[in-house]
Amino acid sequence: MNIFLKEYLATLKIEKNLSENTINSYKSDLTSFLNFISQSGVDDLSDIKADQIASFFKLLKDAGLNETSAARYFSSLKGFFKYLFRNGYIKSNPIERIQPPKISRKLPEVLNVREINSILDQPDVKDTIGLRDKAILEVFYACGTRISELINIKLNDLFLSEEVIRVFGKGSKERLIPIGSSAIKWVEEYLQKSRPLLAKNYKSENYLFLNQRGTKFSRMGIWKIVNHYARQAGIEKSVHPHTFRHSFATHLIEGGADLRAVQEMLGHSDISTTQIYTHIDRDYIKLVHKKYHPRG
The missing domain is CATH 1.10.443.10 (Intergrase catalytic core)
Structure with a gap:
């Protein structure tokens, strides 16, 4: 699974020209998810199910992760699974069955x-x-x-x-x-x-x-x-x-x-x-x- 992660991060760097900080954020989010999946006994990306992804987000919520961070994790996973599916590494995209975390949009404070x-x-x-x-x-x-x-x-x-x-x-x-x-x-x-x-x-x-x-x-x-x-x-x-x-x-x-x-x-x-x-x-x-x- 880590081989696919390295390939995906390399693609982000080359094709999307993302900054090092952004790529490191993707890497951190996806590594946390892959570690969670491995501990659940899954060692093949094709075996990941939607309910396991949902369990991961429940774990994040229970750990006190805020809405914005949860949304960032979801974005990281969504991009990764989309890449895997598009390249034929998985037969179906499990994250499509997951609702993204809702963010209550707070208006930024402004000065007059x-x-x-x-x-x-x-x-x-x-x-x-x-x-x-x-x-x-x-x-x-x-x-x-x-x-x-x-x-x-x-x-x-x-x-x-x-x-x-x-x-x-x-x-x-x-x-x-x-x-x-x-x-x-x-x-x-x-x-x-x-x-x-x-x-x-x-x-x-x-x-x-x-x-x-x-x-x-x-x-x-x-x-x-x-x-x-x-x-x-x-x-x-x-x-x-x-x-x-x-x-x-x-x-x-x-x-x-x-x-x-x-x-x-x-x-x-x-x-x-x-x-x-x-x-x-x-x-x-x-x-x-x-x-x-x-x-x-």
Whole structure:
């Protein structure tokens, strides 16, 4: 069974160009399942039955696994069995008889425009670090990038005269995102006055945003910056880098942006992922109606 698993993971890497982290997640999920099946006395993939898969998910639930993680396991198993069936390694696909775990979709917390502006106003732009932080926050809000995308932006990914930046999203998929005039202004200031003082020759590897050691930021490093300025602005909501991404999408849709355009900017492969922001928009519309309609 492990031979088929290795073959499947190799296929994911070559054909789908998935990141190492994603492939390791698949490997971990599928290894857990295969270990469970082996302990049940099954040593042939063709002998796996739907009720054994159901038992595996019951075990996960009893162990306290949350809905999101259970859904990830299901996705991993579904892809694996689909691959096995398509290639003739099994005669029937047992997971087709299993209902996927239901996820209660929670609306992401967002900041309003006033709260965003309050955070953006916090960094001391006369200071080397403050100017860098200002540029980071401006790019987050202007472009709605994921944290992994932001920390990996390089100097040759900037096309500021064309008002776009290039990022590499999930599966190393490349996309161009518009960047507004305010963010361009602060990125250019940072490039002129701050980055040269932070750069450490070969250590900086052409990355746009550098920490105080002159190297690429870690995810935690960016999280600390966002959290620091949110607290300094007196924001009581839980604010993290993804909050800027949620706020970016919500404010675009509230302003009347086309859903497909927002999907493209966010780098969502499926528009259903983007549609969660239309629910936020509906809540906003209800509030406006209640506040301004004579019979609200």
